[in-house]
Amino acid sequence: MKTVVIALALIVGTVLSALTMDAFLHSDTLPSNLEDAKALIVESPSQGLIMIETIKFDSVTWQNIQWHNHLMIIRPPSVLSTVAVIFIAGDYKFTQEELSIFRLLALQNKAYVAVLFDIPNQPLFGGLREDWLLSYSFSKFIETGDFSWPALLPMVQSTVVSMNLLHNYVKNMGDKIEGFILTGGSKRGWTTWLTAAMDERVKGIVPIAFDNLNIAEQMQHQLHFWGSFSPSIREYVERGILDDLDNSVKRDLIQYIDPYTYRMDLEMPKFIVVGTNDPYWPIDASKLYVDDLPGYSSMVYAPNAGHGAEVFRVTQAVSSLIHHINTGEELPALSCQSASFDGGARIQPVVEIGDAELNELRLFTSSSPDGDFRKSSFEYEAI
Template sequence: MQIKTLFTLSTLLLVPTLITPTAFPQDKPVAQGLATTTAVDDSYKFESVGEFQVGACKAYSYKMTSQTWRGTPWTHWLSILVPPNVDHADAAVLFITGGSTSSSQPQADSAEAQLFGVIATMAKSPVAILQQVPNQPLHGGLREDDLIAFTFDKYLTKQGDDWPLLLPMVESARRAMDTVSTVMTEKAGAAIKRFVISGASKRGWTTWLTAAADKRVIAIAPMVIDMLNMQSQMEQQIKSYGKFSGQIDPYSKLKIQARLTTPRGKQLAAIVDPYAYRQNLTLPKLMVLGTNDPYWTVDASSLYYPGLTGTKHLYYLANAGHGLGASIAPTVATFFKKSIDGETFEMMKWQHGTDGLFHVKWKGENGQARLWSATSETRDFRQSKWTSQDLIGENSIGVNLAAPKSGWIAYYVQVELPGLLAFKYSICTEIQVLPKKFPFTYPAETPK
């Protein structure tokens, strides 16, 4: 299903109005490095730059300075979309996005505004969109993974404990929550005290760490960030591909992976690897992933999903890479709504039985199960085509997952359940790869 442009739009720009923000320090007990984001920077401020309509949603636009990091002020566009019907005045969704310091003010007719207008209306909750996380380019034009890897190298060479870029990225999200709470107190008379947070890729990474640092976060939906338990992920890439994925070349060039096993590298992982916080991250979690993401091995979740605590769900989008598209909206909106309502997705369990079958059970009525599979001669599924077949079963199925005569095969089971309005949401098992062997050993080569 594709979300189409549904709304006509009108825009009313206002004269910028400076607002005195209120900071809400809401810190969890976390590792010392991540805790460096707890103090509110004196440069934090925001001002109103306009209001506009996105269909039925009233949208408020702000320019926010979240902090000054290593001498550079970080500025962001922050849009707050408020639907006409809000079920819980104390809760909101925060979606963290990217961009650059030269990004223009958000427009009402942008695809992003359209999509989040739909989600806000479906979830009956304000949705805030935070842009420019991280602020970039920095340090000679570096962006994204090149910039993060550069800051990791600075940390590893002991040039300062505040260097890991994920720290100011988390700070950006936390100051956005402060801003949303202040604005909604003014606009609706109620402070936002609970947030569901989401973001994709590096912003998904930020989502995990913000939840570890701030108790206002009640649920998270990190997207296309399949790298928890970082050292094990690096080993599995070597065992699967014989080398690291080309998508993480910025880290490979600086030998970040090899240095994770050093004492300083372990300290870095304790700060930036969300898996280090898994015992405290008991809040509801929906991990949204593409089956063909070129960054990670196809079964990367097997290295961290079993160790996560609390309510947890996987949602794989078949034949999707590092970009997912609007078809995730029904599942994501349903997760947002249920989390704010204090509910969860229906539970799903799976295991390999002694009868040789892969058994999947789920709760909830009118669920439709589907088996997805893909093959590869090399255990590299990044270019593989996934196909599906419907399964017959009421709340449980058993599937015979057989290894191929040559190469490898990957499977997972998806269950669709009734969601918001007439839409359905999906939950999935972990991806199973057969045979259970790897074509390479670790280390297969000297990390580049």
């Protein structure tokens, strides 16, 4: 019997008509195997019985720039999982502690674990990185109307190529996988959402620190909740991306890049990991999308965490998905029933543990005089 801890966080708190990203995803011929991608082994930091190899490959040409990515592949001594895990990451660098986490995840789950680096390739266009790079690419779309410009397109394409190559690698090793679990944080979380909606090989996702589906409504919610946009998204504010979102070109952009557009293709199980103190989004941002998602969707709140989450919560979420997909055991579900009385509210948690064993139920609470929880402290009690 698998044991789980369920944490309960107390939270206060149109599809448009234009071209969509899936129409452009395969506009370029994407490499389907290691040979097509000109893949080369560049590092083999194998440890003991675990095989670890890193390959460098050509993924996609975007705006006449050839993208190169690194894919670290970790194979445990015994492979029993039918799904492999791909962590989507930024620059090609990692610590020994991070490597140990990936190794342990592969060992414990008897699964291939891979890390895709260089999402996005950067710096580009005179030194632009991260949100400055994405906001620049969005501004070029607004200027030109060219749907190839948003940098999320090559980010998704590179992730699709990594699945192609990992499948090819696994086959060459004499092993077999039937699908993938994707995970990544922030812009890589955004990429996780989009890739999952466009590739049926994705069997489960753990997006981290991207609590921003239904983007146009989210931006209005920020203005209502805080009175201004979060300083954390200033790259998009300063470029004017968020001005006049009713503009037809900007509506096309939002539809193109918003995972909410593709929500009906997100039927796979989803653990959505968010820090309660993430400065990017209001604490109740999920209310604008999570109930509209098909299939199993569970919010995993990391108490007192910012734009990121505790590693433990991420690895446990990934392991739970691996176990669920391989065994078919039902995932636990948590919902709340609420009722108002005498100016207050009564909240009753409803826990469906499925095939798991409930170890502990915790109620996390915090308070804020103005609804801004970015610097609040969450405390819990067992219930």
